[in-house]
Amino acid sequence: MKKVRTRFAPSPTGYMHVGNLRSALFAYLIARHYGGEFILRIEDTDRSRYVEGAVEFIYDIFNKFGLKIDEGPNNEGKCGPYIQSERLPLYKKYAEELVKMGKAYYCFCSEERLEKLRKEAEENKVPFLYDKHCLKLSKEEVEAKIKAGIPYVIRQNIPDEGITEYDDLVYGHIAIENRLLEDQILIKSDNYPTYNYANVIDDHLMGITHVTRGNEYLSSTPKYLLLYEAFGWESPVYIHMPHVIKTDGTKISKRNKDDNLIDLLNDGYLPEAIINYLAFLGWSPEDNEEILSLDELIKKFDIKRISKSSGAYDVMKLRWVNSHYIKKLDDDKLIELVRPHLENTYDLSNKSDEWIKDLILLYRDHLSYGKEIIEVSSLFFKEEISLDQECREFMQQEGIDETLKIFKDEISKIEEWNLENINIAINNTKEKSGAKGKMLYMPIRIKVTGQMHGPELPNTLYLLGKDIVLKRLN
RNA sequence: GGCCCGUUGGUGAAGAGGCUUAACACACUGCCCUUUCACGGCAGCACUCAUGGGUUCGAAUCCCAUACGGGUCACCA
Numbered sequence: 001m002k003k004v005r006t007r008f009a010p011s012p013t014g015y016m017h018v019g020n021l022r023s024a025l026f027a028y029l030i031a032r033h034y035g036g037e038f039i040l041r042i043e044d045t046d047r048s049r050y051v052e053g054a055v056e057f058i059y060d061i062f063n064k065f066g067l068k069i070d071e072g073p074n075n076e077g078k079c080g081p082y083i084q085s086e087r088l089p090l091y092k093k094y095a096e097e098l099v100k101m102g103k104a105y106y107c108f109c110s111e112e113r114l115e116k117l118r119k120e121a122e123e124n125k126v127p128f129l130y131d132k133h134c135l136k137l138s139k140e141e142v143e144a145k146i147k148a149g150i151p152y153v154i155r156q157n158i159p160d161e162g163i164t165e166y167d168d169l170v171y172g173h174i175a176i177e178n179r180l181l182e183d184q185i186l187i188k189s190d191n192y193p194t195y196n197y198a199n200v201i202d203d204h205l206m207g208i209t210h211v212t213r214g215n216e217y218l219s220s221t222p223k224y225l226l227l228y229e230a231f232g233w234e235s236p237v238y239i240h241m242p243h244v245i246k247t248d249g250t251k252i253s254k255r256n257k258d259d260n261l262i263d264l265l266n267d268g269y270l271p272e273a274i275i276n277y278l279a280f281l282g283w284s285p286e287d288n289e290e291i292l293s294l295d296e297l298i299k300k301f302d303i304k305r306i307s308k309s310s311g312a313y314d315v316m317k318l319r320w321v322n323s324h325y326i327k328k329l330d331d332d333k334l335i336e337l338v339r340p341h342l343e344n345t346y347d348l349s350n351k352s353d354e355w356i357k358d359l360i361l362l363y364r365d366h367l368s369y370g371k372e373i374i375e376v377s378s379l380f381f382k383e384e385i386s387l388d389q390e391c392r393e394f395m396q397q398e399g400i401d402e403t404l405k406i407f408k409d410e411i412s413k414i415e416e417w418n419l420e421n422i423n424i425a426i427n428n429t430k431e432k433s434g435a436k437g438k439m440l441y442m443p444i445r446i447k448v449t450g451q452m453h454g455p456e457l458p459n460t461l462y463l464l465g466k467d468i469v470l471k472r473l474n
Numbered sequence: 475g476g477c478c479c480g481u482u483g484g485u486g487a488a489g490a491g492g493c494u495u496a497a498c499a500c501a502c503u504g505c506c507c508u509u510u511c512a513c514g515g516c517a518g519c520a521c522u523c524a525u526g527g528g529u530u531c532g533a534a535u536c537c538c539a540u541a542c543g544g545g546u547c548a549c550c551a
Contacts, residue, residue, distance in 0.1 A: 309544095
């Protein structure tokens with residue numbers, strides 16, 4: 001069996017969202033599962049889209065997520081260059097070969113003529129297909145027009161009859177009638193290849209065995225197949241993937257913060273967790289394990305288990321996965337992840353490193369992502385706390401005022417502020433007030449933190465400091 | 475509009491004719507644990523698999539229609 005090679009082929013926009021990574025990840029998992037190679041190719045045949053530094057950006061992202069690129073623009077293998085704009089002569093050469101074989105032809109039709117055709121098609125309510133007008137041109141006519149400097153494109157010559165079919169590894173058998181396929185443009189008038197064409201040439205030349213891509217190409221794949229056939233090349237295996245959408249059913253947008261990988265990383269989501277979660281969008285393993293490392297994913301990944309219907313990217317589930325990984329982090333790593341968020345939001349100038357460390361560790365089991373520390377720990381930084389409806393209702397219960405009075409008294413008696421003495425104060429309050437359990441802890445928690453939920457109470461009190469605790473008990 | 479693909483709960487999904495009175499997980503609700511909170515554990519949450527026909531002794535699973543959603547029909551990728 002040939003060595004499996006897959007590729008990720010983005011256009012250099014300098015941007016990646018969760019859907020893009022999911023696509024790359026599937027290609028990556030397939031390559032690694034079979035002990036194959038993963039290639040990065042930059043598809044910059046649309047010159048207007050190019051963004052400076054996009055290649056470095058992509059390498060950086062892959063690096064952050066622990067995905068190794070075997071061959072690409074920055075680490076070339078045998079199939080370079082890996083940037084399409086640097087492969088122009090190649091595309092031209094193969095296109096001319098196709099022309100010689102009669103599988104492609106020069107087209108000089110003007111934008112105006114095409115526009116007119118399109119309009120007519122629309123009026124007649126039929127799909128627009130180029131009418132092969134320039135196919136009728138004689139060799140001499142073509143040469144004369146080229147010599148005269150008339151701009152031209154090269155179009156694929158697709159047969160009017162017959163059916164082109166293939167077996168997609170995810171969607172199964174797909175058959176399209178050739179008469180429904182347009183004589184698509186291979187080489188644009190600016191001498192650049194179109195995506196559709198460059199793709200075929202590159203995938204073949206780069207030895208790609210498994211082509212992964214979004215299912216929007218399901219019905220245009222026969223055009224590619226016809227090209228492979230024309231050249232007498234063996235076609236790759238096709239793996240069309242379902243799309244990633246949002247939970248409301250709309251497309252993933254560039255603007256949304258929750259979808260952008262850089263934002264996710266900046267908000268304190270862990271790369272391993274994102275990878276783990278994304279692998280499950282449109283795929284599931286045979287067993288029920290949901291927390292899987294990249295190595296485990298590679299081992300378990302099975303093309304046959306990719307689903308056909310699109311999956312919704314749900315941040316809530318990502319958070320759940322991420323919280324698993326946060327719990328496994330050692331203290332130093334956790335602090336490294338969380339501390340910057342505190343620093344960016346709150347004034348820590350009068351807090352010791354020890355205090356900050358304790359605060360973060362106090363919240364370990366409560367955090368699902370790094371930035372969450374800001375809202376959950378706000379009680380430590382607020383001057384005033386206010387109680388919501390639920391808290392106020394709880395506080396109306398009988399005896400609570402008395403309990404708090406006793407507790408305040410006990411707290412003010414503490415000379416050395418430490419966990420042990422805080423616990424003694426709580427216990428003394430229990431003895432003197434007769435309150436216990438929820439009726440003992442909850443009033444204190446609400447009065448001092450303003451919340452009914454939060455981390456371990458004695459530790460919270462300790463970190464708040466005696467002054468603030470007393471102040472809030474007033 | 476033509477063609478292609480899809481449709482299991484709020485979400486991810488398992489399920490490839492009888493083992494399904496539809497797994498598992500997120501979210502949600504309740505209980506247990508915890509002298510509070512969280513973690514963790516347990517339970518509840520689709521009388522049904524878009525709808526309607528058909529095939530079959532038997533269908534979420536096969537077939538056909540319809541509806542809905544997505545894609546495609548560019549000198550964009």
